[in-house]
Amino acid sequence: MKKFLINIYLIIIAFVIYFLQSNFFNWFTIAGVMPNLFVIFVLFIGLFGSKIMGTIYGMIIGLILDVLFANNIGISFITLGLVGFASTIFDKNFSKDSRFTIMLMVAGLTIFYEVIFYFANYFVSSSSIEIISFIKILLIEVIYNVILTIIIYPLMQKFGYYIENEFKGNKILTRYF
Amino acid sequence: MHQKRKTGILGIIITIIILILIVVFTNGENNASFFENVATKLVMPVQNGLTYLKNKISGNDAFFTDVNNLKAENEQLKEENSKLEQSLRELENIKSENETLKEYMNLTEKYGEYKTIPAYIINKDLSNYSKTIVINVGTDDGVQENMTVIADEGLVGYVVSVTNNTAKVQTIIDTATSVSALMSSTDESIVCKGTLDSMTELKAMYIPPEYNIIQGDSIETSGLGGIYPKGIHIGTVKKVESTKNVTDRYAIIETAVNFEKLSTVLVIQN
Numbered sequence: 001m002k003k004f005l006i007n008i009y010l011i012i013i014a015f016v017i018y019f020l021q022s023n024f025f026n027w028f029t030i031a032g033v034m035p036n037l038f039v040i041f042v043l044f045i046g047l048f049g050s051k052i053m054g055t056i057y058g059m060i061i062g063l064i065l066d067v068l069f070a071n072n073i074g075i076s077f078i079t080l081g082l083v084g085f086a087s088t089i090f091d092k093n094f095s096k097d098s099r100f101t102i103m104l105m106v107a108g109l110t111i112f113y114e115v116i117f118y119f120a121n122y123f124v125s126s127s128s129i130e131i132i133s134f135i136k137i138l139l140i141e142v143i144y145n146v147i148l149t150i151i152i153y154p155l156m157q158k159f160g161y162y163i164e165n166e167f168k169g170n171k172i173l174t175r176y177f
Numbered sequence: 178m179h180q181k182r183k184t185g186i187l188g189i190i191i192t193i194i195i196l197i198l199i200v201v202f203t204n205g206e207n208n209a210s211f212f213e214n215v216a217t218k219l220v221m222p223v224q225n226g227l228t229y230l231k232n233k234i235s236g237n238d239a240f241f242t243d244v245n246n247l248k249a250e251n252e253q254l255k256e257e258n259s260k261l262e263q264s265l266r267e268l269e270n271i272k273s274e275n276e277t278l279k280e281y282m283n284l285t286e287k288y289g290e291y292k293t294i295p296a297y298i299i300n301k302d303l304s305n306y307s308k309t310i311v312i313n314v315g316t317d318d319g320v321q322e323n324m325t326v327i328a329d330e331g332l333v334g335y336v337v338s339v340t341n342n343t344a345k346v347q348t349i350i351d352t353a354t355s356v357s358a359l360m361s362s363t364d365e366s367i368v369c370k371g372t373l374d375s376m377t378e379l380k381a382m383y384i385p386p387e388y389n390i391i392q393g394d395s396i397e398t399s400g401l402g403g404i405y406p407k408g409i410h411i412g413t414v415k416k417v418e419s420t421k422n423v424t425d426r427y428a429i430i431e432t433a434v435n436f437e438k439l440s441t442v443l444v445i446q447n
Contacts, residue, residue, distance in 0.1 A: 018303075021303045022300055022301070022303055026301055028200055029200065029203075029204060030199050030200055030203050030204075031203040031204065032203075032204070032376070033305050034303070034304075034305055036304070036305075065303065068300075068311070069300075069302050069303060069304070069307070069309055069311075069345070070307070070309075071309075071337050071338070071345075071347065071353070114305075114306070117304070117306070118306055121306065121307065121353070125353035130352070130372065130373045130374070133372070133373040133374035134306070134373060136374065137305050137306070137373065137374065141305060147192055147195070147196050148196075150188070150189065150192045151189055151192055151193055151196070153189075154185065154189070
């Protein structure tokens with residue numbers, strides 16, 4: 001029952017993030033570049049949720065984004081799914097207690113997501129490739145995402161451990177001893 | 178522990194402030210007016226209060242004279258005021274409606290030879306690398322795939338996919354689109370592509386070496402390619418970049434449409 005409720009919360013958060021991204025961050029930009037909240041959200045689910053949750057949520061969100069905005073279905077579907085999968089791997093190998101590790105994870109996954117996304121789009125729609133402006137936008141986006149992570153980290157941790165207790169049991173201590 | 182939490186919160190607040198400052202400074206054409214606004218907002222309430230006090234003191238002697246009369250008058254005025262406010266609101270409604278209708282009229286007059294469907298933009302792309310928009314008309318209104326979308330100033334893009342009530346439009350500034358275009362003064366054809374880092378510029382490529390490109394020349398669609406009809410205004414030549422190799426040279430074209438402020442568009446029915 002509690003798990004069901006948590007899933008409902010996560011879906012509501014996904015909607016809030018969608019509206020934030022499409023309305024607020026459309027004008028609250030750094031030099032015209034928006035952050036990518038979906039990567040942070042999927043990373044969060046992958047880190048704190050159960051084993052497959054990150055991948056599944058990533059795929060669903062990606063699919064919705066594809067249907068709403070992209071010309072071809074599949075690119076965000078696969079890339080966000082990969083982000084979710086990568087974050088479950090991070091969960092196994094890294095500690096989540098430090099803000100700095102999470103910041104690094106966000107930076108890494110944003111770069112990972114956008115590079116795959118850009119080049120997949122390049123191959124599918126045969127657009128011209130502009131490496132320098134791409135890197136410029138990517139760097140600003142990474143910085144923006146990291147700044148946002150610093151701000152929402154306490155919230156992430158609180159809600160995250162709540163979810164983790166529910167899905168994985170209270171194994172936090174036993175894992176390290 | 179307490180100390181640590183305190184510094185954590187402080188860090189978050191500082192980060193938020195830095196973020197807001199970065200956003201303001203990187204996006205501002207009117208930074209000065211922004212700060213002016215903030216300053217006035219800080220000062221004005223105090224200023225108002227002081228002025229109020231000053232007026233009150235100077236007009237103090239007439240205060241106790243006719244309280245009852247004043248009360249009655251006050252009631253009457255309030256009633257009148259509410260009535261006036263109501264009519265004002267109605268008028269404002271009518272005014273805004275009138276403006277949108279006029280806008281539509283202008284748009285349709287300009288492109289009179291085409292049959293068009295007016296539409297609002299309801300969503301813009303969430304990613305930084307593609308520039309598609311979503312409009313509020315769909316198959317129910319007669320929109321189909323590959324229809325051309327224009328605005329008052331010129332070409333916007335074409336419809337990539339439709340649902341019952343919405344349509345996805347790929348704009349000409351998207352890097353995945355290219356438009357076949359003509360230069361109006363010389364009738365020479367070029368291909369315009371969107372660029373990644375600008376919302377207002379197109380890159381004109383594949384310019385044959387013998388062609389002359391004139392700065393300030395206006396660019397129109399050529400009608401080749403089968404999507405865009407002939408003769409729709411795209412923009413003007415901003416500058417010509419010549420490279421070592423003549424075949425590589427390109428021109429920067431400034432779009433006539435301001436994509437950042439675009440809100441109403443027209444879909445041309447084939």
